[in-house]
Amino acid sequence: MSEKKGWKELMRGSDLPPASSLEYKTGSWRTLRPIWDPDKCTHCMFCVAYCPDMAIPVKVTEEGVKGFGGRVYKGTVRLETNFDYCKGCGICAEECPTHAIKMIREEEAAKASK
Amino acid sequence: MSKWKSLTGAQAVAEAMRQINPDVVAAYPITPQTPIVEQFASFVANGIVDTEMIPVESEHSAMSCTIGASAAGARAMCATASQGLALMWEVVAAAPGLRLPIVMPIVNRALSAPINIHCDHSDSMGATTIGWIQIYSENAQEAYENMLLAIRLAEHKDVLLPVMVMQDGFIISHGVENVEIFDDDAVKKFVGERNPDRFLLDVDHPYTIGPLALPDYYFEIKRQQEEAMRNALKVYLEVGDELSKISGHKYPYFEEYKTEDAEAVIVVLSSTAGTAKDAVDELREEGKKVGLIKPILFRPFPYKEMREALKKFNVIGVLDRSMAFGAYAPLYSEIRNTLFELEKRPKLQSYIYGLGGKDIFKSDIKKVFEELLSGDVNPEEQRYIRLRG
Amino acid sequence: MATLQEIMAKEPALASGHRMCAGCGIGSIVRTVLAASDKPVIVANATGCLEVVTTIYPYSAWKVPWIHLTFENAAAVASGIETAYRALRKRGKIGKEVNIVAFGGDGGTYDIGFQALSGALERGHKFLYVVYDNEGYMNTGNQRSGATPYGASTTTVPAGTKSFGKPQWRKNIVEIVAAHRIPYAATAVNHNILDLYNKAKKAFAADGPSFIAALQPCTTNWKYDPALTMKYSKLAVETNFWPLYEFDHGKLHINYKPKNRKPIEEFLKGQGRFRHLFKPENKHVIETMQKMIDEEWERLLKLEESGAVL
Numbered sequence A: 001m002s003e004k005k006g007w008k009e010l011m012r013g014s015d016l017p018p019a020s021s022l023e024y025k026t027g028s029w030r031t032l033r034p035i036w037d038p039d040k041c042t043h044c045m046f047c048v049a050y051c052p053d054m055a056i057p058v059k060v061t062e063e064g065v066k067g068f069g070g071r072v073y074k075g076t077v078r079l080e081t082n083f084d085y086c087k088g089c090g091i092c093a094e095e096c097p098t099h100a101i102k103m104i105r106e107e108e109a110a111k112a113s114k
Numbered sequence B: 001m002s003k004w005k006s007l008t009g010a011q012a013v014a015e016a017m018r019q020i021n022p023d024v025v026a027a028y029p030i031t032p033q034t035p036i037v038e039q040f041a042s043f044v045a046n047g048i049v050d051t052e053m054i055p056v057e058s059e060h061s062a063m064s065c066t067i068g069a070s071a072a073g074a075r076a077m078c079a080t081a082s083q084g085l086a087l088m089w090e091v092v093a094a095a096p097g098l099r100l101p102i103v104m105p106i107v108n109r110a111l112s113a114p115i116n117i118h119c120d121h122s123d124s125m126g127a128t129t130i131g132w133i134q135i136y137s138e139n140a141q142e143a144y145e146n147m148l149l150a151i152r153l154a155e156h157k158d159v160l161l162p163v164m165v166m167q168d169g170f171i172i173s174h175g176v177e178n179v180e181i182f183d184d185d186a187v188k189k190f191v192g193e194r195n196p197d198r199f200l201l202d203v204d205h206p207y208t209i210g211p212l213a214l215p216d217y218y219f220e221i222k223r224q225q226e227e228a229m230r231n232a233l234k235v236y237l238e239v240g241d242e243l244s245k246i247s248g249h250k251y252p253y254f255e256e257y258k259t260e261d262a263e264a265v266i267v268v269l270s271s272t273a274g275t276a277k278d279a280v281d282e283l284r285e286e287g288k289k290v291g292l293i294k295p296i297l298f299r300p301f302p303y304k305e306m307r308e309a310l311k312k313f314n315v316i317g318v319l320d321r322s323m324a325f326g327a328y329a330p331l332y333s334e335i336r337n338t339l340f341e342l343e344k345r346p347k348l349q350s351y352i353y354g355l356g357g358k359d360i361f362k363s364d365i366k367k368v369f370e371e372l373l374s375g376d377v378n379p380e381e382q383r384y385i386r387l388r389g
Numbered sequence C: 001m002a003t004l005q006e007i008m009a010k011e012p013a014l015a016s017g018h019r020m021c022a023g024c025g026i027g028s029i030v031r032t033v034l035a036a037s038d039k040p041v042i043v044a045n046a047t048g049c050l051e052v053v054t055t056i057y058p059y060s061a062w063k064v065p066w067i068h069l070t071f072e073n074a075a076a077v078a079s080g081i082e083t084a085y086r087a088l089r090k091r092g093k094i095g096k097e098v099n100i101v102a103f104g105g106d107g108g109t110y111d112i113g114f115q116a117l118s119g120a121l122e123r124g125h126k127f128l129y130v131v132y133d134n135e136g137y138m139n140t141g142n143q144r145s146g147a148t149p150y151g152a153s154t155t156t157v158p159a160g161t162k163s164f165g166k167p168q169w170r171k172n173i174v175e176i177v178a179a180h181r182i183p184y185a186a187t188a189v190n191h192n193i194l195d196l197y198n199k200a201k202k203a204f205a206a207d208g209p210s211f212i213a214a215l216q217p218c219t220t221n222w223k224y225d226p227a228l229t230m231k232y233s234k235l236a237v238e239t240n241f242w243p244l245y246e247f248d249h250g251k252l253h254i255n256y257k258p259k260n261r262k263p264i265e266e267f268l269k270g271q272g273r274f275r276h277l278f279k280p281e282n283k284h285v286i287e288t289m290q291k292m293i294d295e296e297w298e299r300l301l302k303l304e305e306s307g308a309v310l
Helices: A046-050 A091-095 A106-113 B009-020 B034-045 B059-072 B082-098 B140-155 B184-191 B218-247 B270-285 B303-310 B330-339 B362-374 C004-009 C026-035 C049-054 C074-090 C107-111 C114-123 C173-178 C193-205 C219-223 C226-238 C264-268 C272-278 C280-306
Strands: A032-036 A058-066 A072-078 A101-105 B003-008 B024-027 B052-055 B076-078 B103-108 B133-136 B163-168 B176-181 B254-257 B264-268 B290-295 B297-299 B315-320 B347-352 B382-384 C041-045 C066-068 C099-105 C128-133 C184-189 C210-215 C245-248 C251-254
Touching: A032 A091, A032 A106, A046 A091, A046 C004, A046 C026, A058 C004, A072 C004, A091 A101, A091 C226, A101 A106, B003 B009, B003 B140, B009 B034, B009 B103, B009 B140, B009 B163, B009 B176, B009 B184, B024 B034, B024 B059, B024 C074, B034 B052, B052 B059, B052 C074, B059 B076, B059 B082, B059 C074, B059 C114, B082 B218, B103 B140, B133 B140, B133 B218, B140 B163, B140 B176, B140 B184, B140 B218, B163 B270, B184 B218, B218 B297, B254 B270, B254 B303, B264 B270, B264 B330, B264 B362, B270 B290, B270 B362, B290 B303, B290 B362, B303 B330, B315 B330, B315 B362, B330 B347, B347 B362, C004 C193, C026 C049, C026 C099, C026 C128, C026 C193, C026 C210, C041 C049, C041 C074, C049 C099, C074 C099, C074 C114, C074 C128, C099 C107, C107 C114, C107 C128, C128 C173, C128 C193, C173 C184, C173 C210, C173 C245, C184 C193, C184 C226, C193 C210, C193 C245, C219 C226, C219 C272, C226 C264, C251 C280, C264 C272, C264 C280, C272 C280
Parallel strands: B024 B052, B024 B076, B076 B103, B103 B163, B133 B163, B264 B290, B264 B315, B315 B347, B347 B382, C041 C066, C041 C099, C099 C128, C128 C210, C184 C210
Antiparallel strands: A032 A101, A058 A072, B003 B176, B133 B297, B254 B290, C184 C245, C245 C251
16 A cells, blocks of 8 residues: 555545545455355356445456356356455355355465465 | 715615525525615616525525525525524524524614514624624624625635625614625626526536534534634625725724824724714814724634733723623623733723614713723623613 | 346446445445446435445555445435536536436434435435445444344343343335325345346436435344355345335335245354344333334235325
């Protein structure tokens, strides 16, 4: 995060530019991390819709991606969770209809990635 | 070509609003301000202006709607008095922080309790520390002209602060005078268009206004606001000079009346200054060296210039039409502040008058001058004019 | 009819990096409602959770034009924006069409914001008012509001030896709003995205004021595991605690009728704010709650059947 500005440098009247919150990485709040298994995913979009932090990005694809049962899912598909912002609330794991998301301790994820 | 019209102070302000033809006006009735919005509403109803009027359900919403409209990019106004100002105080306090150029006519009326609909300055004097520019008008002519000055002052890029334009309730707002209304086109040209560099309805350039600022930033944002207030001192004179070209009148920080060789002066706001000028004239004919100073720009307060003007007098009486219970009255307090730096200070006397609309007469003011000239003053004592008991 | 895939393909109007609690229910409401607008949106936000967490200086999560003024005037600020919009369009100063949305919490809507809301509805401004209803003043730690349900423990009306929590039922905000004879008013819930999206679409198409009351479970103050936010939303609907219905030009249509209404205990279980109700001395409270919910449901069914227009 950038250094704090003095009063002469601030935008007038406490105004702020749009989406300036992207500088604030809430991923540091996490104690649990969602592990998403694309092979079980039906790209139903529930996790995307429910994530309070818009931390599950999507893309629109014509050719599609392989998902649950080896099927190809076209149109809007989810991508890997954006761990810069994911707070680890666990809603995605709880709501996933195919149990494609598992919550693990953040420390374990750190160990696994080493 | 300017026209002379017989107008009440309220109607004069409505005339200014007619010529300004703002985009949005939020209207809520409160005595004695109501004739302003009523007059303006009839302009709207008859297509004399094409302002969008919002008949709101309270003063709090009047100011909230005005702020919403102003932030959205519109030129927006509303008017109020007394309890209405008190009710909207919450959002009135927020407007300067958002740097919105709202102009609001205030028709000075006493604050409850007890409820009283007549003139005193307790309403606007309760809003001196929140960052609104404050201008007081002696009569309908001044009320009209101050509105025009106010809109340009508010919208100036170095200021961008809201402005209150005061006039005395009933005395001016409901009293008829001959008012010179300047040429519509000349005024339109002077007032110009509002061109905000940022506004909500400019959806291609979105921004956020009114965030939460924690202790790490709030102070800095407020310091910025203070800088704008300081700029207003300079800009007020610049805009006044420009308005002079249309009106032929001058717009100083305060009016000095027969003060050149005065031994005793009074400092007094608004319509009472008019009465006092007559008292000064009569005493001058008797050979008494008296004069008066009528502050016009009250916020930001022009301490330096006021000090220059006041330092030569022997004795100064300050007449306040409001009290600051438990402390020096507001105008008196500012005059004390003004004189603090002087090595040799004039003697001061504080007078309270006219609360709740109690009349003040020429004879009362003459008595004040007699007292001042006699040297019978006590700066620690608050004296009351026409108080029974 | 849009699918979830189509809705989620739209870029969310709220960016990440805001400070909502982990598991907050507001995010999906804001994302869904704003996605339903096919025109650019301007948002007026009352003081409360949403406003605070999304705009802590110098960070703002909003990608759309957004204003916050104070607590009680989201509807008045929106009225001002809407009027400015009409004025400036009339004068040829702006070309683009916009939609105006006011967001308020239940505190800023049922209580302190009630007057401004009522005034704005009566004046007929074209804007959508969305209340994210978490049933209390949650940003300040769970104080009781006019939306807090019967029997809930809050910090200002806590459960104790002499109290079972709030002794009053909540206001029926949607019916009050509908009684202003506005084109569209509805309840919604944060887990049923398609229902909320379709309602927002109808609201944006309405020729006048529209209103959506979206239930939003609050993990921090309803006191449950953050992962269960959507589970409680679903239970709220399945127990008829929060029926899904809409008033379209005053005519009631119930959107969802549970085939097997779950008993209210299912919803209350596991929420810290209702834990005291499971003590034997408070059994009567749950019984009263169930009775109130059932009576209210019957009344809604009758109202719908009658075809009466408010």
